[in-house]
Amino acid sequence: MGAQSALILLLSLTWRESTRCNGLTVDPPDHLVAVDPGHLGLLEITWSPPASWIDVPDCQKLYQLEYFNTYEHSWTAIRTPRESYRAQFDLMKDIRVRVYTLLRGPCTNGTTVKSMNYTELVQKPPSAGVAGTAVKDFVCVYHNMEYMECNWKRSPRIPANSQQRLYFWHKDLEQTEECPKYILSGGVRSGCNFTGRTLPDFTDINFCINGSSAKGLLEPAFTTLQIQNQVKPGTTEKLHLQSRPDGQLEARWERPVGKVPGHCLEWEVEHSQESPDGKITSEQILTEQMNLTLSGTLGNERHCFRVRSKLHKYCVDRAIWSEWSRPTCYPEMKEVEPEPEWDKVPFYVYVAAAIIGMLMLALCMVAVLKRGSRLEKKLDPLLTTLFARNPVLTVVEA
Numbered sequence: 001m002g003a004q005s006a007l008i009l010l011l012s013l014t015w016r017e018s019t020r021c022n023g024l025t026v027d028p029p030d031h032l033v034a035v036d037p038g039h040l041g042l043l044e045i046t047w048s049p050p051a052s053w054i055d056v057p058d059c060q061k062l063y064q065l066e067y068f069n070t071y072e073h074s075w076t077a078i079r080t081p082r083e084s085y086r087a088q089f090d091l092m093k094d095i096r097v098r099v100y101t102l103l104r105g106p107c108t109n110g111t112t113v114k115s116m117n118y119t120e121l122v123q124k125p126p127s128a129g130v131a132g133t134a135v136k137d138f139v140c141v142y143h144n145m146e147y148m149e150c151n152w153k154r155s156p157r158i159p160a161n162s163q164q165r166l167y168f169w170h171k172d173l174e175q176t177e178e179c180p181k182y183i184l185s186g187g188v189r190s191g192c193n194f195t196g197r198t199l200p201d202f203t204d205i206n207f208c209i210n211g212s213s214a215k216g217l218l219e220p221a222f223t224t225l226q227i228q229n230q231v232k233p234g235t236t237e238k239l240h241l242q243s244r245p246d247g248q249l250e251a252r253w254e255r256p257v258g259k260v261p262g263h264c265l266e267w268e269v270e271h272s273q274e275s276p277d278g279k280i281t282s283e284q285i286l287t288e289q290m291n292l293t294l295s296g297t298l299g300n301e302r303h304c305f306r307v308r309s310k311l312h313k314y315c316v317d318r319a320i321w322s323e324w325s326r327p328t329c330y331p332e333m334k335e336v337e338p339e340p341e342w343d344k345v346p347f348y349v350y351v352a353a354a355i356i357g358m359l360m361l362a363l364c365m366v367a368v369l370k371r372g373s374r375l376e377k378k379l380d381p382l383l384t385t386l387f388a389r390n391p392v393l394t395v396v397e398a
């Protein structure tokens with residue numbers, strides 16, 4: 001395929017073209033056929049040179065192949081010197097292919113001679129299955145690039161007790177394979193979990209969901225996709241807010257753990273601001289950094305943030321947003337005092353705390369023992385005995 005595509009000359013290249021030059025004409029090719037090797041839509045198209053063709057010296061023979069791309073709903077054209085080409089089709093739609101013969105080289109005096117007409121192939125889909133039973137809304141999500149899940153909706157016309165099956169194929173497989181693990185909902189198959197199975201990226205993966213029922217075969221449905229376009233990153237777990245010395249609020253977050261390439265991620269940050277009178281305003285900010293500093297200094301509003309991510313379009317063609325992270329607010333709703341950092345508390349603070357603690361304990365003991373009498377009287381001797389051991393405090397006492 002690689003060498004073949006290297007030889008493909010795109011139509012957009014501007015060549016002087018004529019259908020008749022120096023009296024030289026050429027017929028369209030013969031024997032145009034599309035063969036299905038059972039790869040769920042990747043067809044092998046072959047043709048042969050026109051029967052009238054006689055080798056002309058200094059003449060390069062090329063073909064221009066045009067096919068209706070059923071997935072993009074447009075014609076695609078390629079030029080190739082070969083007599084075969086592989087293209088992807090939706091097997092449930094008409095297959096339409098046209099091929100022209102082209103001549104180029106000194107024989108045509110530098111121009112490109114194209115056959116007046118083309119050879120055309122129109123192939124109707126095989127009328128297979130009970131009408132209207134094909135699955136709908138086939139969607140695949142590659143969760144955090146760990147496992148892919150595909151889901152579909154059942155057509156209401158599907159007869160009861162019918163069994164659906166999913167098959168897939170990509171270029172590294174000899175033959176189609178069946179879904180490794182079906183997802184059930186309400187006792188019927190509604191999806192496929194590819195679990196830990198590695199599927200190649202940047203390669204078409206073809207799917208077919210077919211099945212059988214008491215009323216006959218179910219109408220098959222075909223799809224093709226590339227997994228890098230189905231990535232849904234994991235949810236961001238860590239989002240921190242911090243007020244900076246200059247009075248600005250900074251939000252920082254971490255990317256989901258896993259294989260999703262960090263440099264490909266873009267982020268959407270939702271910032272909502274609640275003023276003391278309860279008015280809430282919110283804004284969405286797109287960024288490629290994993291931090292954000294609010295412009296303006298902090299007042300007495302409350303700021304809440306949540307983030308989500310997706311792969312940037314410079315890495316993939318399509319992307320799916322992750323779930324939003326849980327919101328983090330500043331100040332936090334519950335006024336929970338942050339835990340003191342013990343290692344940073346100076347030693348003398350511990351000593352003072354210990355002394356105060358002992359003092360309190362002693363006071364309580366005295367209060368309990370000599371309940372009923374006046375407290376002040378018992379305080380003095382107690383203090384004297386306690387503080388007698390500490391010269392500094394004794395001075396104070398004196």
Ligand SMILES: *[C@@H]1O[C@H](CO)[C@@H](O)[C@H](O)[C@H]1NC(C)=O
Pocket residue numbers: 022109
């Ligand atoms: C070939 O092209 C050149 C210029 O493009 C022209 O002068 C010449 O007459 C052409 N020869 C023939 C045989 O058409």
Ligand SMILES: *[C@@H]1O[C@H](CO)[C@@H](O)[C@H](O)[C@H]1NC(C)=O
Pocket residue numbers: 117118119120
């Ligand atoms: C061109 O070819 C197509 C099919 O190969 C045919 O239907 C059509 O009549 C041809 N047109 C001309 C002008 O010969």
Ligand SMILES: *[C@@H]1O[C@H](CO)[C@@H](O)[C@H](O)[C@H]1NC(C)=O
Pocket residue numbers: 147149183193194195196
């Ligand atoms: C699919 O497989 C993955 C990995 O084995 C698992 O984490 C996930 O929960 C599965 N999904 C369903 C819907 O069973």
Ligand SMILES: *[C@@H]1O[C@H](CO)[C@@H](O)[C@H](O)[C@H]1NC(C)=O
Pocket residue numbers: 165167176208210211212217
């Ligand atoms: C479904 O498709 C697979 C793969 O093409 C094929 O092997 C199988 O026979 C089909 N099953 C039915 C019931 O059509």
Ligand SMILES: *[C@@H]1O[C@H](CO)[C@@H](O)[C@H](O)[C@H]1NC(C)=O
Pocket residue numbers: 250289290291292293
């Ligand atoms: C985000 O972090 C980077 C590196 O830590 C730093 O260079 C950049 O200034 C920060 N941006 C904002 C908006 O705080």
